[in-house]
Amino acid sequence: MRAKRLTAAQRRRLAQAPDCSLLGVGLAPDLYAAALQYLFDRPSPAGAHNEWYWDVDEPLFEATPLEWTHIQTVLFANAGADLAAYNDEQVGMGLTYVMNNSVSDVPFAAIDASVPIQEAMRMMHAMPELWRQCIGPRLAGLHRPIGSDAGQLGYACYMWFDVWPTFWNVRHEPSWQEALGRVLHEMLEMPWREVQVAALHGIGHRLRDLDRKDEIANTIVAFIRSIDPNDTELKNYAEAARQGMVQ
Template identity: 70%
Template sequence: MKKAKRLTAAQQRRLGWTPQGVGLAPELYAAALRYLFDRPEGRQDGAWYWGADEADFDATPLEWTRIQTVLFANAGTDLAGYSDEQVGHGLNYVMNNSLSDVPFAAIDASVPLDEAMRMMDAMPTLWRDCIGPRLAHVHQPIGSATGALAHVCYMWFDVWPTFWNVKHEPRWQAAVWQVLREMLDVPCREVQVAALHGIGHEQQRLNRRDEIDKTVAAFIRSIDRNDQNLKNYAQAARQGRVL
């Protein structure tokens, strides 16, 4: 009899990234998806959250943290039925504290640090399985791609206030750096640019100067020799000089 193949640590974690696996009511997760993404695109600016009568979604900080964990881990499949604009606007609501308090959920005093770290552990999958495939066709001057999803991709670590508020916490430093490292490996130029943008902004707060230098240097060596703009941007990020 053949032995069952042992799951990798990443596969074991992935199996736990379900509503039931994180202790979240499936119906609450389904309702959150509808709230964030099941929106008409008829508004002139496309942004449903500017509606004056838009009610907040009723969830605790711990529930929002768990919603994000499951969302990040399963966005490739769970958001497959939504357009890029719907996905972009929904993710913007999640990342941008000018639109919601969701970015503060994972750092709320009521949320155990292990829960926040599980959310961060799931975050690279959002870029790898959802944002990357959706933007893989884009090859525009750095920072110039248009649309809600391109905005979220490029601006996440510029706008997202979560890390700023816990920047001295070593586990948060390690978690954010792991996300950015994994984003550099996503075969999508826009995601790689977003990772470099984040590295450039967060370099000092990540507290790992040598590791960043070596990682970005290796990335620069891997870039197509004809893509000088990306090489230049990577060099700027390596030195903490991005806008």
């Protein structure tokens, strides 16, 4: 069987991609394995029980900001394989812990003064893979009204760039503006509606801070032309995102 050719965009990503492996970032395999277990090897809440991270007796995972940045880098880059053993609820809860500062301090790791900017940018370079390898395929069969409940994983997907404080705290830094703009652009090009909605949600909330309004407007116009013309809800949401007016 002839190997499938890479697209031009895929070739560019490979050529520009930093090494996001355990060895490449210098992360101990045992620490990464322990982090995966801590984040994802959890029971789904049943009945009146809350998610595991609301337990006041739950011990914190011991890692420095740089280690947490590296953990996220490797996790994002290998999300398809590394999270395959966990169900959607487990993945959603673990990702919520990573992205929501009302749950943990992990979102502040990459912007800690002890973390070199190149390591934070390596994490951002890996971030689209989380949606490409894991979230998108898992939510591929979902077509729900935008903003409605879609479980733990749907929440993490839709709300990431709404509640994620990392960018907000460095929103005036050009390197972060460019990095997040690239993440959202790549997500918008993915074939899964839930990922596209998440990207539009992020664009709508961060439009002013990204400081590239015309570029984003052109991207969204092209996106609207590419989608199912009968998906009026998605088209209207994209137009709202272009104006920075999403909920």
